[in-house]
Amino acid sequence: QATDTLAREGPSSPSYDWFQTDSLVTIVVYTKQKDITLDSVIVDHQDDSFRAETIIKDYSYLINIGLFYRQCQLISKEDVTHDTRLFCFMLPPSTHLQVPIGQHVYLKLTITDTEIVKPYTPVSDSLLSEFKEPALPNNKYIYFLIKIYPAGLFTPELDHLQIGDFVFVSNPEGNFKTSQFQELEDLFLLAAGTGFTPMVKLLNYALTNIPSLRKVKLMFFNKTEDDIIWRSHLEELTFKDKRFDVEFVLSAPISEWNGKQGHVSPALLSEFLKRSSDKSKVLICICGPTPFTEQGIKFLHELNFSKDEIHSFTA
Numbered sequence: 171q172a173t174d175t176l177a178r179e180g181p182s183s184p185s186y187d188w189f190q191t192d193s194l195v196t197i198v199v200y201t202k203q204k205d206i207t208l209d210s211v212i213v214d215h216q217d218d219s220f221r222a223e224t225i226i227k228d229y230s231y232l233i234n235i236g237l238f239y240r241q242c243q244l245i246s247k248e249d250v251t252h253d254t255r256l257f258c259f260m261l262p263p264s265t266h267l268q269v270p271i272g273q274h275v276y277l278k279l280t281i282t283d284t285e286i287v288k289p290y291t292p293v294s295d296s297l298l299s300e301f302k303e304p305a306l307p308n309n310k311y312i313y314f315l316i317k318i319y320p321a322g323l324f325t326p327e328l329d330h331l332q333i334g335d336f337v338f339v340s341n342p343e344g345n346f347k348t349s350q351f352q353e354l355e356d357l358f359l360l361a362a363g364t365g366f367t368p369m370v371k372l373l374n375y376a377l378t379n380i381p382s383l384r385k386v387k388l389m390f391f392n393k394t395e396d397d398i399i400w401r402s403h404l405e406e407l408t409f410k411d412k413r414f415d416v417e418f419v420l421s422a423p424i425s426e427w428n429g430k431q432g433h434v435s436p437a438l439l440s441e442f443l444k445r446s447s448d449k450s451k452v453l454i455c456i457c458g459p460t461p462f463t464e465q466g467i468k469f470l471h472e473l474n475f476s477k478d479e480i481h482s483f484t485a
């Protein structure tokens with residue numbers, strides 16, 4: 171994921187390589203110089219950037235690794251709920267970028283001279299658009315469903331962008347793997363608020379590409395009916411694909427509401443998470459505000475779902 175630049179101002183060209191385990195990346199810089207001591211090495215590791223410099227005999231060898239950002243242009247912005255919008259950005263013409271299912275990118279804006287970076291999960295342009303991963307994907311546009319928080323740091327600025335303005339988009343990150351879908355029979359999605367965003371591509375992918383799949387159920391937690399993202403798309407999808415079902419749960423309904431109410435709870439989950447058969451292979455994906463996700467995971471363990479059967483989306 172990282173991009174790198176290797177600068178040299180010395181007589182012989184340095185080269186480098188790296189190796190990595192799950193928890194450690196070792197970068198080896200070959201300087202062709204002897205007697206390098208700790209005094210001649212400067213290393214900085216901040217957020218997602220890594221910089222190492224060695225100064226040898228008045229020459230400096232520099233390796234700089236950080237997230238790569240490309241500038242993307244705002245093409246359209248559409249209201250989805252009272253506070254959530256669908257943003258469409260165009261990638262630069264020479265860029266090929268297909269964000270893997272379940273992964274997020276970072277958006278960067280400079281706000282009063284400070285670079286602000288926040289993670290967002292790309293979605294498809296619609297829940298109902300035919301989902302394929304063609305050999306030559308149409309990767310010109312990248313879509314986001316983003317909730318605007320009036321007192322937030324980043325989202326009000328994003329909301330103020332005009333069509334034609336630019337935002338920086340990083341490389342993707344995340345640890346979801348579509349191999350988790352192999353032989354899957356029951357897929358349960360637990361989403362709260364904008365925690366729905368990773369579920370969009372997941373849903374499309376699973377319904378289109380996993381022949382073993384028997385059931386896909388989404389339990390969607392929101393405060394009020396007005397907060398439900400793409401409600402009509404979801405309801406339409408239940409008609410389009412009989413394997414799919416959705417249940418809305420409201421924590422603070424304003425008007426009369428005949429559906430489920432409350433926060434995530436063992437009672438709600440045990441009723442919802444019915445396997446299609448005793449030994450069916452299940453995956454439960456969960457995403458939302460941190461307390462929601464943490465409580466949800468705890469309840470899932472109490473209901474005897476194993477670690478391998480749960481995938482949580484977090485930063």
Ligand code: FAD
Nearest residue numbers: 288289290291315316317319321322323324325364367485
């Ligand atoms: P912030 O400044 O972070 O504030 C958010 C809210 O909290 C505001 O209402 C603010 O008033 C309040 N607040 C801030 N600080 C405090 C405080 N100290 N005490 C009390 N309240 C406070 N969001 C999406 O909309 N779509 C996505 O697809 C999406 N994907 C994500 C993917 C990942 C991996 C993660 C981790 C998050 C994702 N998010 C997504 C959330 C997103 O990254 C931002 O957190 C969100 O947009 C809020 O950013 P902000 O700077 O506007 O608000």
Ligand code: NAD
Nearest residue numbers: 362363364365391392393421433458459461462483484485
């Ligand atoms: P929200 O405040 O509108 O709440 C939606 C629902 O979440 C509520 O109705 C309630 O059921 C539940 N909830 C909220 N607070 C809770 C608490 N303290 N305990 C238990 N349940 C609670 O949600 P929002 O403003 O749309 O926020 C969505 C959150 O999802 C953000 O925090 C965002 O960072 C996160 N998110 C994470 C990822 C990711 O990690 N990949 C992706 C997208 C969104």
